[in-house]
Amino acid sequence: MAQLLSPLPGTFYRKPAPDKPSYKNDGDKVAKGDVIGLIEVMKSFTEVRADAAGKIKFLVDNEEPVMAGQALAEIG
Amino acid sequence: MAIAKLLIANRGEIAVRIIRAARELGIRTVQVHSAADAEMLAVKMADEAANIGPPHAAKSYLNIENILKAARDTGADAVHPGYGFLAENAGFADAVEAAGLVFVGPRGDSIRVMGDKVAARVAAEAAGVPVVPGSDGRVDDPEQAKHIAMAIGFPIMIKAAAGGGGRGIRIAHDMTEFETLMPQASAEAKAAFGDGGLYIEKVIERARHIEVQILGDGTRAIHCFERECSLQRRRQKVWEEAPSAVLPQSIREKLCASAVALAEAVNYRGAGTLEYLYDDVTHHFYFIEMNTRIQVEHPVTEMITGIDLVREMIRIAGGAPLSIRQEDVKMHGHAIEVRINAEDPAKNFQPAPGTVTALRVPGGPGTRFDTMLYQGYQVPPFYDSLLGKLIVWDETREGAIARMRRALDELEVEGLSTTKPLHQLLARDASVAKADFHTRWLEPWLEANAHRLNS
Numbered sequence: 001m002a003q004l005l006s007p008l009p010g011t012f013y014r015k016p017a018p019d020k021p022s023y024k025n026d027g028d029k030v031a032k033g034d035v036i037g038l039i040e041v042m043k044s045f046t047e048v049r050a051d052a053a054g055k056i057k058f059l060v061d062n063e064e065p066v067m068a069g070q071a072l073a074e075i076g
Numbered sequence: 077m078a079i080a081k082l083l084i085a086n087r088g089e090i091a092v093r094i095i096r097a098a099r100e101l102g103i104r105t106v107q108v109h110s111a112a113d114a115e116m117l118a119v120k121m122a123d124e125a126a127n128i129g130p131p132h133a134a135k136s137y138l139n140i141e142n143i144l145k146a147a148r149d150t151g152a153d154a155v156h157p158g159y160g161f162l163a164e165n166a167g168f169a170d171a172v173e174a175a176g177l178v179f180v181g182p183r184g185d186s187i188r189v190m191g192d193k194v195a196a197r198v199a200a201e202a203a204g205v206p207v208v209p210g211s212d213g214r215v216d217d218p219e220q221a222k223h224i225a226m227a228i229g230f231p232i233m234i235k236a237a238a239g240g241g242g243r244g245i246r247i248a249h250d251m252t253e254f255e256t257l258m259p260q261a262s263a264e265a266k267a268a269f270g271d272g273g274l275y276i277e278k279v280i281e282r283a284r285h286i287e288v289q290i291l292g293d294g295t296r297a298i299h300c301f302e303r304e305c306s307l308q309r310r311r312q313k314v315w316e317e318a319p320s321a322v323l324p325q326s327i328r329e330k331l332c333a334s335a336v337a338l339a340e341a342v343n344y345r346g347a348g349t350l351e352y353l354y355d356d357v358t359h360h361f362y363f364i365e366m367n368t369r370i371q372v373e374h375p376v377t378e379m380i381t382g383i384d385l386v387r388e389m390i391r392i393a394g395g396a397p398l399s400i401r402q403e404d405v406k407m408h409g410h411a412i413e414v415r416i417n418a419e420d421p422a423k424n425f426q427p428a429p430g431t432v433t434a435l436r437v438p439g440g441p442g443t444r445f446d447t448m449l450y451q452g453y454q455v456p457p458f459y460d461s462l463l464g465k466l467i468v469w470d471e472t473r474e475g476a477i478a479r480m481r482r483a484l485d486e487l488e489v490e491g492l493s494t495t496k497p498l499h500q501l502l503a504r505d506a507s508v509a510k511a512d513f514h515t516r517w518l519e520p521w522l523e524a525n526a527h528r529l530n531s
Contacts, residue, residue, distance in 0.1 A: 008457070009429060009457040010429075010457040010458065011131070011132055011457075011458055040458075041427040041429065041457045042418065042419075042427035042429060042457060042458075042459065042460060042461040043427075043459075043460060043461070044426070044427050063132045063134070063135075064132075065112065065130070065131040065132065065458060
């Protein structure tokens with residue numbers, strides 16, 4: 001199980017837009033490099049990509065505040 | 077009804093600004109805040125504070141129910157929306173009034189009309205205010221579109237009627253291109269939005285952004301002259317001035333009179349700004365939209381007229397008629413404002429939240445710094461990057477630029493990156509000194525000067 005850490009402080013989004021489905025759901029298989037969410041820092045958005053392959057389990061909900069270095073998900 | 081206790085439904089530097097105005101009027105203040113903003117300056121300054129929800133703005137600063145509950149719980153009798161967030165939300169203005177509170181701003185219906193681009197354009201034309209030449213509403217018939225295109229002249233912007241946010245916009249430089257692009261744009265709009273309807277509008281190529289500040293009491297309106305905000309990056313204003321350095325007096329009078337005519341035509345109440353594009357070659361101006369709120373750059377108008385706009389909007393909301401006559405509004409000297417944002421100009425303006433480890437604030441003659449900062453403050457990552465506004469005034473524009481250079485050199489914000497280095501370069505730029513710029517001037521300048529911002 002590897003933890004995927006937030007690269008930035010801000011708001012975590014699991015969807016590309018409020019009316020779109022989540023990038024990934026708990027239990028989905030992800031490949032290294034897949035986009036799994038967005039971090040918004042002061043109205044600027046950065047994609048978060050999986051840094052390993054495997055099954056994903058999210059540790060942070062959509063629209064939750066996160067700190068830099070906080071674990072967003074577990075992949076394994 | 078005179079206001080006794082004002083709730084500020086905003087954050088950051090504008091909340092501080094509103095508290096200052098309220099306190100001078102003898103009004104008590106309630107500052108709402110998200111869970112991430114408990115330590116912000118406005119909370120420390122206000123008489124009372126109320127937590128309205130989690131950091132995410134949709135759950136706090138945009139949460140109408142929580143804001144109204146905070147007003148009830150604290151016994152506030154008025155709400156000031158500031159700018160951004162709910163400031164131009166007609167439903168919020170209505171909800172505040174339905175709760176028996178005073179909304180410091182226009183009536184919900186005024187926000188509704190002036191906030192809708194087509195309705196605002198119709199209102200402007202009815203008041204005799206020039207608008208950007210184009211189709212008044214959608215055009216579905218290609219022959220009719222060609223006729224309109226011929227009448228308004230190229231280049232022409234083709235926009236999807238159902239679109240927004242710049243999607244589906246095409247620019248045609250001549251009739252051949254226009255005939256090719258119209259069907260493409262219509263097909264794309266149909267695919268993207270289920271509606272192939274299009275608008276067409278003349279492109280004003282070398283436009284300056286000039287806006288007129290108005291104050292209205294629901295019956296009468298006055299203007300407080302213009303501001304020029306042509307220096308923009310990604311449509312965000314970076315450097316603002318009052319007055320415009322290039323507007324001839326005869327045009328200024330027509331421009332400001334047109335703004336008053338439109339404000340009175342819609343019985344506007346409160347502070348508002350009418351934005352125009354100005355072509356400095358032909359001297360034509362075109363109304364584009366109205367902002368029905370106080371604006372970030374309001375201090376430059378305060379500096380040249382001596383009018384406290386925030387105080388005046390609170391007084392009007394409390395039921396007082398305008399205290400100023402048009403003939404008493406005089407413009408004196410020149411003012412410039414720069415936006416100090418938590419962004420790193422050396423890294424393509426990447427946001428830079430963090431903790432302010434040391435702060436030195438500029439002072440001295442003609443210098444004002446409206447800010448949310450204090451030493452030890454942690455700038456949260458959840459909101460806008462605006463930290464403060466440095467405003468200077470002097471008798472002449474040249475003097476004001478020299479004063480801006482001096483004040484910027486005094487400003488020290490340690491612990492995070494700010495846009496100060498950008499403004500230091502702009503304040504030494506020859507084109508800026510000559511006011512030789514337009515709305516698309518700054519972005520190529522940033523590319524050409526990237527190496528200087530990186531050092």
